[in-house]
Structure formats: C-alpha cells, structure tokens
Amino acid sequence: MAAIFAEEQFVFEPKELYEPIDYTLRLGGKRIRPTLLLAANALFGGKEEEVLDAALGIETFHNFTLLHDDLMDRSPLRRGQPTVYTKWGDNTAILSGDTMFALAWRYFLRKPSPRLQEILQCFNETAIEVCEGQQKDMNFERLPIEGVSIDDYMDMIRQKTAVLLAGALKIGALYAGAPADEIEKLYRFGIHLGLAFQLQDDLLDGYGDTAVFGKKTGQDIRDLKKNYLVLRALQIAAPEQKKALANLYNDASIDEDTRVVRVMDLYESICLKPEIDKAIDAEFEKAAQCLDGIQAPEEGKKPFRELMESLNGRKK
Amino acid sequence: MAAIFAEEQFVFEPKELYEPIDYTLRLGGKRIRPTLLLAANALFGGKEEEVLDAALGIETFHNFTLLHDDLMDRSPLRRGQPTVYTKWGDNTAILSGDTMFALAWRYFLRKPSPRLQEILQCFNETAIEVCEGQQKDMNFERLPIEGVSIDDYMDMIRQKTAVLLAGALKIGALYAGAPADEIEKLYRFGIHLGLAFQLQDDLLDGYGDTAVFGKKTGQDIRDLKKNYLVLRALQIAAPEQKKALANLYNDASIDEDTRVVRVMDLYESICLKPEIDKAIDAEFEKAAQCLDGIQAPEEGKKPFRELMESLNGRKK
Numbered sequence: 001m002a003a004i005f006a007e008e009q010f011v012f013e014p015k016e017l018y019e020p021i022d023y024t025l026r027l028g029g030k031r032i033r034p035t036l037l038l039a040a041n042a043l044f045g046g047k048e049e050e051v052l053d054a055a056l057g058i059e060t061f062h063n064f065t066l067l068h069d070d071l072m073d074r075s076p077l078r079r080g081q082p083t084v085y086t087k088w089g090d091n092t093a094i095l096s097g098d099t100m101f102a103l104a105w106r107y108f109l110r111k112p113s114p115r116l117q118e119i120l121q122c123f124n125e126t127a128i129e130v131c132e133g134q135q136k137d138m139n140f141e142r143l144p145i146e147g148v149s150i151d152d153y154m155d156m157i158r159q160k161t162a163v164l165l166a167g168a169l170k171i172g173a174l175y176a177g178a179p180a181d182e183i184e185k186l187y188r189f190g191i192h193l194g195l196a197f198q199l200q201d202d203l204l205d206g207y208g209d210t211a212v213f214g215k216k217t218g219q220d221i222r223d224l225k226k227n228y229l230v231l232r233a234l235q236i237a238a239p240e241q242k243k244a245l246a247n248l249y250n251d252a253s254i255d256e257d258t259r260v261v262r263v264m265d266l267y268e269s270i271c272l273k274p275e276i277d278k279a280i281d282a283e284f285e286k287a288a289q290c291l292d293g294i295q296a297p298e299e300g301k302k303p304f305r306e307l308m309e310s311l312n313g314r315k316k
Numbered sequence: 317m318a319a320i321f322a323e324e325q326f327v328f329e330p331k332e333l334y335e336p337i338d339y340t341l342r343l344g345g346k347r348i349r350p351t352l353l354l355a356a357n358a359l360f361g362g363k364e365e366e367v368l369d370a371a372l373g374i375e376t377f378h379n380f381t382l383l384h385d386d387l388m389d390r391s392p393l394r395r396g397q398p399t400v401y402t403k404w405g406d407n408t409a410i411l412s413g414d415t416m417f418a419l420a421w422r423y424f425l426r427k428p429s430p431r432l433q434e435i436l437q438c439f440n441e442t443a444i445e446v447c448e449g450q451q452k453d454m455n456f457e458r459l460p461i462e463g464v465s466i467d468d469y470m471d472m473i474r475q476k477t478a479v480l481l482a483g484a485l486k487i488g489a490l491y492a493g494a495p496a497d498e499i500e501k502l503y504r505f506g507i508h509l510g511l512a513f514q515l516q517d518d519l520l521d522g523y524g525d526t527a528v529f530g531k532k533t534g535q536d537i538r539d540l541k542k543n544y545l546v547l548r549a550l551q552i553a554a555p556e557q558k559k560a561l562a563n564l565y566n567d568a569s570i571d572e573d574t575r576v577v578r579v580m581d582l583y584e585s586i587c588l589k590p591e592i593d594k595a596i597d598a599e600f601e602k603a604a605q606c607l608d609g610i611q612a613p614e615e616g617k618k619p620f621r622e623l624m625e626s627l628n629g630r631k632k
Binding site: 012013014016017068071072090091094095097098099101102103105106109112116117120121124125127128131132134135136138139 | 328329330332333384387388406407410411413414415417418419421422425428432433436437440441443444447448450451452454455
C-alpha cells in the first residue's frame with residue numbers, strides 16, 4: 001500500500017488548486033485505512049480490483065481531513081514537512097481541501113456496485129462523524145481541564161479517529177457482500193482498534209521515544225491539549241495532586257519546558273503509566289474478541305492480527 | 317420553493333457545528349437551483365417526490381460554496397446578514413462548510429435510483445468544476461487588469477456559476493430518465509442561462525438600482541474586481557482611454573468613491589452599456605435556442621421561459 005497513489009495523476013488546471021493536493025497525497029503515511037479496507041474485502045472473499053478505487057477514496061478523504069485540521073489547529077508540520085496552509089496560505093488550504101473531498105467521491109463513484117447506495121451512505125455518515133469529532137475536539141480547547149470527562153473524551157476520539165477505521169472496514173466488507181451481522185462485528189473491531197490506537201498516541205506523547213515516535217515528547221502538555229493521560233491522571237490523583245495538575249494546566253504563565261517536567265513528575269508520582277497501559281490493553285482485547293467472533297477463515301484475519309501486534313508494539 | 321428547508325432539522329450535536337449550518341440554510345435566497353432541478357424533472361415526466369431530496373441537496377451544496385467563498389473572499393455580509401466567519405470565526409466556517417458538503421450528499425443518498433451512479437457523478441464533477449472556478453477567480457485577483465482576457469473570464473464564470481445551474485438541470489432530467497441528447501441540450505441551456513445571469517450581475521454592479529438590486533453600486537470597482545464590464549471596456553476603448561482605465565485600476569492610492577465616479581464616466585464615454593446588453597441578450601438568445609430544440613411538451617418549458625423573462629427583467 002506504500003505506493004498507493006504512485007500511478008495516480010492529480011495535477012490538473014488550475015495548478016494552484018491541484019499542486020497542494022498532489023503534495024498532500026504524496027507525503028506518505030502508514031496508509032492504514034486503505035489497508036484495512038482491502039483486508040476486510042479479502043476476508044469475505046471479495047475481489048481486490050473491485051475495491052482499489054474505494055481504498056484510494058478513503059485515503060484521499062483522510063488526507064483531506066488532515067489538511068483542514070492542520071489549518072484549524074495551526075499545525076506547521078505534517079509528516080515532517082510544512083503543512084499546506086503554511087506553504088500556500090489559508091485560502092488554498094480551504095479550497096484544495098474541499099476539492100480533495102470531491103476527489104475522494106470521484107474514486108468511490110468510479111465503479112458500479114449492487115450495494116453502491118449503502119456503501120456511499122456508510123462513507124458519508126462516517127465523514128459527518130469525523131467532522132463532529134473535530135468540532136468536539138475544538139470545543140474541548142475552550143473548556144477548563146476539569147470540564148472534560150473521560151466519557152466525553154472517548155466519545156470525541158471515537159468520532160474523530162475510530163469511526164474512519166471502522167468505516168473503511170465496513171466499506172470493504174460491503175463490497176464483498178458480507179452479511180450484516182458479520183459487518184457489525186468487524187465495525188466494532190475497528191472502533192476498538194481506533195480507540196486503542198488513539199490512546200496509544202496519547203501515551204507516546206508523554207512516554208514515547210522521540211527518535212521512534214517522530215514527535216517531540218510532551219507536545220500535548222505544551223499545547224495544553226486535553227488528552228487521555230491528563231484526564232485519567234485527574235481521575236486517579238489525590239485531591240492535592242489533582243489541584244496541582246489543574247494549576248499546571250490553567251496557569252498560562254508557566255514556562256513550557258517546566259510544565260512538561262512537572263506534569264511528567266506528577267504522572268510518575270501517581271503511577272499513571274500502568275493505568276494507561278491497562279486501558280490500551282482493554283481496547284486491544286475488545287478488538288480481538290470482536291475479531292474472534294467473526295465467521296470467516298482464520299487466514300483472512302491474519303492481516304488484522306499482525307496490524308494489532310505492530311500497533312501494540314509501538315509502545316515498547 | 318421559498319420555504320424549501322422549513323421542515324428540515326439541522327441542529328444536531330455538537331451545536332457549535334450545526335447552528336451555523338441552520339443559520340446559513342435559513343438565510344433564504346432565490347432557490348434557483350432546486351427550482352431548475354424540479355422543473356427539469358417535470359419536463360421529462362418525472363415524479364416530484366422522487367427528486368425533492370436532490371433539490372435540497374443541490375441547494376445545500378450551493379450554500380456550502382457560498383459559506384466557504386465568503387470566508388476566502390472576506391465578505392462580511394450575505395443576503396444582508398453577517399457571514400458565518402464574521403459571526404463564529406474562521407474555524408467554524410471551515411468545518412461547518414465541510415459538514416454542509418456532506419449533508420448535501422446525505423440528501424442525494426436518501427433515495428435509490430436506477431441511475432444513481434450517473435446522477436452522483438454529475439453532482440460530483442459539477443462540484444469539482446465549481447472549486448476550479450473559484451480558484452481561477454482567486455487567481456485573477458493577483459493578476460494585473462490587462463492579464464485577464466474575456467475568454468479567461470467567461471471560462472471562470474462558466475465553472476464558478478453556470479455549471480451548477482446546468483448540473484441541477486441535468487440531475488433533474490436524469491432522475492426522469494430523459495434521453496442523453498435531450499439532457500445535453502438542457503445542460504447547454506443551463507450554461508447559457510448561467511452566463512447570462514452572471515453577466516447581468518456584473519452589469520447591475522455598475523448600473524443597477526441599489527434599492528432593487530440590494531447591493532451598493534460599483535462594489536466591484538471598489539474591490540478592484542475584474543468583472544465583465546471592465547474587461548469589455550478595455551477591449552473596446554481607444555488606446556488613451558484604455559490606459560486611463562488601467563491606471564484607475566492599478567493605482568491603489570485613488571479614493572474609492574472617486575474611482576467609481578471616474579470609471580463609470582469612462583464607461584459612459586465609450587458607450588459600454590449597450591455592448592454589455594448585447595452580450596447578455598446573446599446568451600439569453602442561445603439559451604432560448606437550446607430550449608426550443610428540446611423534444612418535450614411546451615407546457616413543461618414554461619417555467620424556464622418565465623425564469624428567463626424574470627431574470628432578463630432584472631436589468632430594467
């Protein structure tokens with residue numbers, strides 16, 4: 001899946017619109033969503049050539065959301081490269097993003113399918129949930145740290161991250177003509193996988209090896225971002241520590257590096273890491289259970305088990 | 317068509333995402349695109365209840381483009397009310413707009429149709445052309461007035477304005493199962509209608525009655541916007557006048573009101589208005605010819621003839 005867009009052509013006229021799209025789609029990435037879509041299709045005996053366009057479509061959509069999210073979050077870098085809005089300006093980022101959303105649809109509309117309406121509804125409802133998740137994430141920014149519950153946070157990451165993994169799986173299975181109850185299990189597998197993936201991302205922000213993870217440790221703490229670590233810490237900390245943590249997050253005058261050190265020290269003192277590991281393992285476990293329950297050849301489940309193992313390995 | 321969204325529900329959670337959508341869709345407007353879609357469907361004997369959702373979809377898409385265009389163009393008002401970005405900020409305008417694009421798709425995906433793939437392709441390719449047209453419009457802003465030809469301008473307004481009218485007609489006809497050659501004639505009717513409509517908008521900017529038109533006269537001149545009037549004026553003016561006009565557009569130090577008066581004086585001196593009237597009439601005439609050529613009952617063409625008359629009446 002690495003060279004997913006290698007043979008695709010994106011530079012049409014006007015080039016001011018399409019060059020940023022070409023740039024974005026060639027930045028690379030793990031291509032997890034198209035990989036999941038293809039594997040789900042294969043699991044239920046589908047033909048790869050019938051879903052390759054849908055795989056490109058789901059990755060194009062994902063990259064569209066990253067493009068607009070980077071603009072809204074004012075993130076200067078993506079995969080180590082300047083983001084579209086920093087390179088070409090806000091207006092180009094808006095309009096090239098809009099066009100990428102339509103290009104995702106173009107992929108989905110290339111091939112007929114007896115279940116086309118259902119497939120497209122799944123894609124579109126997923127897209128709407130991703131937008132809702134991003135809005136909830138932005139809403140959290142304006143709330144004090146005590147104003148966001150773990151439940152709210154899990155609901156937000158479910159929409160912002162997990163539903164797209166689950167949707168990719170469902171679409172692949174729909175193309176293969178899988179039965180509804182098996183698709184439902186696969187979808188739930190995707191949700192738990194997505195939650196595990198995001199919780200692990202949060203963990204790596206605090207405890208990751210910068211060289212392996214590719215991001216500066218503690219960036220969420222610097223950005224005062226409400227992630228699973230700080231919300232769980234608030235939940236398990238004693239009243240005194242809870243107050244100290246809230247102060248570290250609510251006092252904008254504290255130097256960033258100092259804040260990272262103090263917050264991480266506090267995490268250590270309350271033994272936060274094992275708690276987070278437990279939560280991640282629980283999501284992986286639920287995902288594995290969903291996968292076990294699917295009536296399909298074990299051979300077809302192998303790519304999913306390998307993906308879980310490789311994701312789980314990220315924390316080591 | 318006036319109360320088109322009266323019974324629709326747009327305020328879901330999170331409300332920060334959906335309130336701007338509700339606000340935008342209830343701002344009103346002439347609802348020309350859904351009206352065209354319904355009339356095209358009726359022209360070929362389609363059933364209204366089968367295309368009502370598509371009509372809502374095309375209007376939702378149109379309003380999405382206005383929402384993002386207003387942000388990119390930094391337009392403070394739309395239909396006399398504050399635009400979404402001025403009321404809720406840039407990020408909300410971006411994300412609510414993205415969601416509106418998906419809501420348009422939700423309408424299109426509500427009902428099955430034997431021609432669903434073709435209908436959705438038409439909608440999506442139209443959407444892509446509208447984005448391309450908006451990019452070309454933004455490109456023109458960075459060019460000197462002499463750098464934009466009439467052909468470039470007509471190509472831009474074809475994509476930015478005309479293809480959506482034509483696309484709405486085509487979609488309505490596709491739902492009714494109309495034959496391809498008749499759809500092609502109706503599409504060309506929509507293109508010429510759209511061009512006439514935009515050229516008239518340009519004319520009204522210079523010569524419209526503010527009370528009737530609802531906009532301040534000469535706004536394009538104030539904004540140094542390359543519209544059909546100034547491009548045609550450059551084409552027909554003598555070398556001396558051409559130079560004077562270019563100076564008025566390229567010299568940012570001239571007071572806005574002075575610029576409007578001088579540009580309009582220059583238009584008068586070269587008898588520009590009759591030239592513009594001629595160009596508009598030519599587009600209406602081409603539109604009428606396309607309509608005449610369609611093999612369908614005259615009764616069904618009546619709404620189109622009435623629309624042309626009412627649009628044509630705008631200039632009086």
